[in-house]
Amino acid sequence: MNVLFVGAHPDDIEAFAGGTAALYARDGHSVSFCIATNGNVGSRTVPPEEIAEIRRAEAGRAAAVIGARLIWLGFDDEFLFDTRETRLAFIEAFRQADPDVVFCHWRQDYNPDHSISGQIVDECVHMAGIPNIATATPAIQTGRIPHVYFMDTPAGVGFEPEIYVDITETFATKVRMVAAHKSQDGWMKEMFGYELEAFLEIPARFRGLQAGCSLAEAFRPSYRWGRTFTHHPLPNGCREAAVRRV
Numbered sequence: 001m002n003v004l005f006v007g008a009h010p011d012d013i014e015a016f017a018g019g020t021a022a023l024y025a026r027d028g029h030s031v032s033f034c035i036a037t038n039g040n041v042g043s044r045t046v047p048p049e050e051i052a053e054i055r056r057a058e059a060g061r062a063a064a065v066i067g068a069r070l071i072w073l074g075f076d077d078e079f080l081f082d083t084r085e086t087r088l089a090f091i092e093a094f095r096q097a098d099p100d101v102v103f104c105h106w107r108q109d110y111n112p113d114h115s116i117s118g119q120i121v122d123e124c125v126h127m128a129g130i131p132n133i134a135t136a137t138p139a140i141q142t143g144r145i146p147h148v149y150f151m152d153t154p155a156g157v158g159f160e161p162e163i164y165v166d167i168t169e170t171f172a173t174k175v176r177m178v179a180a181h182k183s184q185d186g187w188m189k190e191m192f193g194y195e196l197e198a199f200l201e202i203p204a205r206f207r208g209l210q211a212g213c214s215l216a217e218a219f220r221p222s223y224r225w226g227r228t229f230t231h232h233p234l235p236n237g238c239r240e241a242a243v244r245r246v
């Protein structure tokens with residue numbers, strides 16, 4: 001399968017779905033990371049253009065840990081809007097990745113780049129197959145509509161999972177991928193008052209407790225017309241929550 005992860009910022013995919021991405025890669029699937037913004041406000045000391053370049057290089061190294069392909073959209077950090085330009089850029093990314101499965105941010109996530117990128121993915125992913133919407137890459141011919149999953153939020157705030165992936169085997173890989181974003185060392189502590197390791201491990205243990213395994217990542221499927229699938233193409237024997245959330 002082709003599996004596409006869409007993150008708002010250069011380290012989001014790794015933080016919220018890195019263990020799952022590593023499992024797909026381990027199982028031989030083709031994994032792409034699409035990053036919507038360039039992270040150009042992600043430093044107190046380095047100017048925007050310079051930190052954006054640093055973060056693009058870091059994103060490449062993080063993706064390389066599992067052999068994922070990087071698709072870099074380069075919009076300004078914290079100023080992603082749902083416009084014609086952004087939609088066309090996302091549609092072009094969908095065409096490049098030609099995904100069977102897409103992961104994106106939860107539409108009510110805390111940060112506007114997160115919620116808006118999640119919204120664009122959820123609402124526009126099918127447009128990759130419409131030939132009269134022109135981008136650099138021709139429309140996808142297969143006519144299939146990919147599965148779409150929303151990723152967990154930071155610390156799980158406001159997110160009721162419906163499905164879990166056991167990432168016990170790939171948690172260390174996830175940490176290595178996040179650690180590739182060296183320019184962000186200390187940023188979590190400075191911004192939010194806690195260490196990065198706790199930021200990754202506590203939610204993984206909490207979701208693991210919910211799912212009945214050691215460490216887990218949590219997701220919700222997007223249910224839209226054409227996407228009411230009866231199976232989940234998730235790795236590692238995914239577990240569904242006992243109660244479907246509404």
Ligand SMILES: [Zn+2]
Pocket residue numbers: 008009012111114
């Ligand atoms: Zn983010």
